[in-house]
Amino acid sequence: MANLDWNKTKTIFIIVFSILNVFLFSLYLNRYNDAQDIEVRSDTPIEERFLLDNIKVPKMESDILGASYVSGNLHTFSTEELDNLPNQKVEVKSSYQLTSTFDKPLPITEENKLEKVLQENIIRGNSYGLWSIDEENHSVTFFQKVNNRLVYNNKYAKLIVHFNDKQELVSYEQSLLDNLEDYNESKSLLSSMQAIKVLYKRGILKPDSTVKEANLGYSTLAQLEGTQVFAPTWHILVKLSDETSEEYFVNAVEGRIIEIPKESEQTEVK
Numbered sequence: 553m554a555n556l557d558w559n560k561t562k563t564i565f566i567i568v569f570s571i572l573n574v575f576l577f578s579l580y581l582n583r584y585n586d587a588q589d590i591e592v593r594s595d596t597p598i599e600e601r602f603l604l605d606n607i608k609v610p611k612m613e614s615d616i617l618g619a620s621y622v623s624g625n626l627h628t629f630s631t632e633e634l635d636n637l638p639n640q641k642v643e644v645k646s647s648y649q650l651t652s653t654f655d656k657p658l659p660i661t662e663e664n665k666l667e668k669v670l671q672e673n674i675i676r677g678n679s680y681g682l683w684s685i686d687e688e689n690h691s692v693t694f695f696q697k698v699n700n701r702l703v704y705n706n707k708y709a710k711l712i713v714h715f716n717d718k719q720e721l722v723s724y725e726q727s728l729l730d731n732l733e734d735y736n737e738s739k740s741l742l743s744s745m746q747a748i749k750v751l752y753k754r755g756i757l758k759p760d761s762t763v764k765e766a767n768l769g770y771s772t773l774a775q776l777e778g779t780q781v782f783a784p785t786w787h788i789l790v791k792l793s794d795e796t797s798e799e800y801f802v803n804a805v806e807g808r809i810i811e812i813p814k815e816s817e818q819t820e821v822k
Contacts, residue, residue, distance in 0.1 A: 605759040615743040619784040620734035627728035657720035702769040747786040747802040760793035
């Protein structure tokens with residue numbers, strides 16, 4: 553009877569060890585295949601990896617091959633130019649920033665478009681380009697332009713205008729830079745696709761997302777006393793799988809990812 557029990561136990565051990573060996577071999581095989589898959593993916597052209605991750609990137613227009621760093625000085629609002637502003641009460645927060653309220657709101661119509669109103673009623677109103685529209689708060693944000701490109705969210709190069717419920721312009725805040733000019737010789741730039749690849753390789757560009765646009769502008773590189781220095785920077789707008797949007801900034805010369813907070817200070821994050 554004892555011999556029979558031992559034979560039965562031995563048979564059970566053999567079966568268990570056989571199952572364990574099969575399991576361990578299966579585990580090894582799965583890990584080996586996973587490693588091979590990672591190796592293959594790393595060697596796969598990035599365009600194919602976009603397809604695998606369902607990342608849609610539109611065909612980009614011809615890229616700018618080179619651009620220079622740009623420098624500029626803070627504009628000091630003078631009493632003379634403030635006195636020449638029509639139909640408004642102006643308050644200078646500092647010598648570099650002002651707020652103004654119109655005595656009589658300015659209607660925006662097909663004949664009297666916003667761009668025309670800004671040129672006629674704001675100091676160097678044609679120096680800005682549209683950035684965003686906030687319908688909830690009835691405001692529109694403009695950034696100053698240099699070389700026909702936007703200076704991204706620098707508090708000394710910004711115009712925010714406010715509207716009432718009748719779509720009339722009622723007030724604004726303004727800051728301005730002077731003497732914006734190329735700081736040194738032209739630098740070779742990353743293409744917009746190379747900037748998008750930077751985001752992907754850093755794990756920032758997520759699967760199932762769509763790149764909506766990529767535009768070249770400038771981000772703040774250095775802030776000296778009274779002087780600002782700006783670097784060519786790609787602004788990349790991405791639509792995520794949940795229908796929300798994210799925007800990213802990549803230094804177009806060095807390939808660094810830049811975080812541009814709402815209040816103008818820029819810091820390198822990756």
